[in-house]
Amino acid sequence: MRLPRRRPLRIALIVALLLACGLLGALIFFAMPSGEVMPEARAALESDASVQASRGDWLTFMPTARQPAAGFILYPGGRVAPEAYAPLGRDLAEAGYLAVITPMPLNLAILHIDAASAVINAHPQIERWVIGGHSLGGSMAARYAHANPEQIAGLALLAAYPEAHIDFSQRDLPVVSVYGELDGLATTAEIEASFSLLPADANTVRIDGGNHAQFGWYGAQAGDNPAQISHQQQHKQVVTATLRLLDASGS
Numbered sequence: 001m002r003l004p005r006r007r008p009l010r011i012a013l014i015v016a017l018l019l020a021c022g023l024l025g026a027l028i029f030f031a032m033p034s035g036e037v038m039p040e041a042r043a044a045l046e047s048d049a050s051v052q053a054s055r056g057d058w059l060t061f062m063p064t065a066r067q068p069a070a071g072f073i074l075y076p077g078g079r080v081a082p083e084a085y086a087p088l089g090r091d092l093a094e095a096g097y098l099a100v101i102t103p104m105p106l107n108l109a110i111l112h113i114d115a116a117s118a119v120i121n122a123h124p125q126i127e128r129w130v131i132g133g134h135s136l137g138g139s140m141a142a143r144y145a146h147a148n149p150e151q152i153a154g155l156a157l158l159a160a161y162p163e164a165h166i167d168f169s170q171r172d173l174p175v176v177s178v179y180g181e182l183d184g185l186a187t188t189a190e191i192e193a194s195f196s197l198l199p200a201d202a203n204t205v206r207i208d209g210g211n212h213a214q215f216g217w218y219g220a221q222a223g224d225n226p227a228q229i230s231h232q233q234q235h236k237q238v239v240t241a242t243l244r245l246l247d248a249s250g251s
Helices: 006-031 039-044 082-094 115-122 136-147 188-197 231-248
Strands: 051-055 059-063 070-075 098-101 128-134 154-158 175-180 203-207
Touching: 039 082, 051 082, 059 082, 070 082, 070 115, 070 136, 070 231, 082 098, 082 231, 115 128, 128 136, 128 231, 136 154, 154 231, 175 188, 175 231, 188 203, 203 231
Parallel strands: 070 098, 070 128, 128 154, 154 175, 175 203
Antiparallel strands: 051 059, 059 098
């Protein structure tokens, strides 16, 4: 017995609708940030006498005391809201550097690896740029730095490492790799295995008692281990290492 002609078409439409719903659900899932932006990060987004904080295409932190000669571009971690890194941006600006945090499509830096180019073009007064990122953002920042050596004067890897084909070992580029002892997502073994891809004089900073989520301010993260130091203690070490890189990029 033959099926009516309309039935195969109806089945195909139902299958297509289910696939579209599944895709939409996946997009909504990835678009939703992991965790909540913590109060400390929201407070860091406010301007004061020392830092002009602004929101637009990016989150920008500009020191008010003087025009900075160097800038830092930060790529957020995967599925983490850019606002979660506001305390780092503010602290770098308070030290005299321009800091710019780039939002990403669906909160995934892999979808906009060249985001730094627009930031650089929008600030021609900045003489040198350092780029960095957390987790997936760090890996994509490394990819950008590798492809644009004339634009980038330093690289900060925060709980992150370059992809296997991104080799800086023969590059004359200041690099810092900062990682947490208890990181459950970018483990110490993975990070330390990547050191062969970095310049021989790269600065490697292991934060004893640190974990993955405390590189930002968005709360606990699935798959991570509990930290054994405070959020403030870990943050201070991240800021110190990043400032040393920014200083070294000008020497």
